[in-house]
Amino acid sequence: MEILGKTKVDFIGKRYVAYAISTVLVLVGIVALIQISRGSANMGIDFAGGTSIQVKFDRPVDLGAVRQALSQSGIKDSEPQQFADGRSVMIRLKRTTSEAGMARQVEDALRGGIRDNSFIVEASTEVGPAIGKELQNKALLAVAISLAGIVVYIAWRFEFRFGVAATVATFHDVLAVLGIIFVLNKEITLLIVTALLTIAGYSLTDTVVVYDRIRENLRARRKEGLGDTMNASINQVLSRTAMTSITTLLGAAALFFLGGEVLHDFAFALVLGIVIGTYSSWFVASPLIYEWRIRSEAARRSRR
């Protein structure tokens, strides 16, 4: 059985359309990145610092009562959120001045304010602002260094242009997903960052598989033009890419629908990443090299 038979899609020819789409995606991603560094994005308390506490009441609870209980105890700017079961409530406090013991204060406030419905604390998180900032910086440094490592390895195994293009394609995917997450105003948590890293790994594999075939074909079919060879290569690995994407999507979709509240945004980011990662290995990673080669060859010819 085959999903895709022999295909002959002209990926290189459609590159200008892809450039337009990618430019928009990357621009949104860059805006998101700027907003994050300015601290005006919807950062989770992992990064911004603060307190979150999740409680489960014995019986369904009114969110208004929770809000009232909190404000009575002088806890401002809380964002109580109710889960689908009606009994679980998540209360988030961002950038509190006294990070230690804040969860305890919330707990006491709820116990004092809602007397007829007892609850248990399901999870509590307290993060000091300093550690959040540090986590952010270290995550960025780690990503930068891993990308540098990839350029070096791919440049060694293939050639320098491939290394740069693979990195650009990977960046493209991560930025695009980050941008969409930002536009949808989803909270950027450590889990989202993990999802972005996973996407980077996935997209890179995809790109390397295509490059590998291009390299192989460049050796075998020296007479054909670069564009034709690239198109043929992408088409040859198309059924593999389709199959891998489908299996990975199956996994991410299962997490999305069954993984519970905690994994919901994570799975959502993964699904986005798989789609964009597949797109970029076809329409971004290879056309970039094509563009670069053609232009530098043209430049060399005009110099003569």
Add this chain to the structure above:
Amino acid sequence: MHLVLEVQAEKAVENATERLREEVKRLLDKDKIEVAQLTREGATGIVLKVAKAADRDNAQRALGDLVVLDKVPGTTPDELRLTLQAREIKRIEDLAQRQSLETIRNRVDQFGVTEPHIVPEGDRRIVVQLPGIKDPQRAINLIGKTALLELKAVDDSLNPGDVAQGKASLPADLQLLNLREVDDNRQVTGKRPIVVRRQPVITGANLTSAEVRPDDQGGWLVAFSLDSEGARVFGDFTGANVGKQLAIVLDDTVFSAPVIRSKIGEGRGQIEGNFTADTARDLAIVLRAGALPAPVQIISNLTVGPSLGQDSVQKGVRAAILAAILVVALMAFYYKLSGVIADFALILNSIMLVGILVALRATLTLPGIAGIALGIGMAVDSNVLILERIREELRLGKTVRSAIDAGYDKAFVTIVDSHVTTLITAAALFLFGTGPIKGFAVTLSLGVAINLFSALVGTRVVYDWMTARRDLKALSI
């Protein structure tokens, strides 16, 4: 629960400087050099002013043995500025982290947590992971308490109320503390100011044991005993101060200030605070384990209750199982017998990965699980790459045997390239990432390494066996 603690090492440095200041005073007294001023300045400096300017050189000579202090003449001829050397500061800070780690480990061990994970992070941080804690607040109190026990003489020359209101000034060798007041229901009802001598008679360092005993009011107290040196000092002090009060101070809170009735020679004492059984037990633990060399601050605290942990793990596991079934079914459906062989490789892969993680006693966080998921995804991909390649070779009209050989050979390069790039990413994340991101890097690199083996060797064996047994005309792929 997952705690990140920061050791306030500058406090340990400050304490060391304070001790050195006392040592300076002792040395100058010994050489009979009169001192006009001797104060600590900041965390690392001491300012010394001698009464007679001519004595400055003598003072410098007298302090010659204190090599950890840099001694620089001040702006006036009677002044000498002493500063703690940078190397010594570093040593004290390092020691503070190491000792804090040891002390916390001791406390947790005595508290009885199964599989605690307590490790240093960076220069000043300590990560404490305690799985399955039922009362997180109690654990935080146990770990975060400095637990510096001091026995201090109460000074009754001043009215504490006046000092507290600022009506009377406090000499440098005295200190204003609060005495904790507890009602019969073991609730803290208030506090009363009390003036004590700054220099303790005895500290917790002289403690040999601490245990819980019932008190007269139906509550609990902690009885402690001192080592021989502590018992001697304590005996001398109580003998000389019968009728006066002695303050029992824990972390700058006075728990009780009993009147000394007679000389206490055997080196025993007790801390009365009308405790509950739990708080008394925890206090005994922290006293036995010793004080932290510096206060610690909790900068991050992640606690997941057992119910939520279970719930989200259950959901996660259910989702993972469904995903696995779907993938295995799809592979078998799409690649037929070859898909089934690939499925076996995947299962083998997962078993090995879980085995290694169990052997490493890794605690799985969500990023860690994401790493496993990506690793397994790459395992699927490797098999897909090989099978697609074999199909291509078959389409070119090759025999089964040579199609399999060529498929593996050609896919090999791709698989190695994609896995090595992933390993590079994982290595960078491991080296430069923090906590949870490290977890992701570890599971991902393990997954990738195992996968290289199972995809390239594991399934190959099956095909070799199939093609060796009989002359295969057609491959189910």
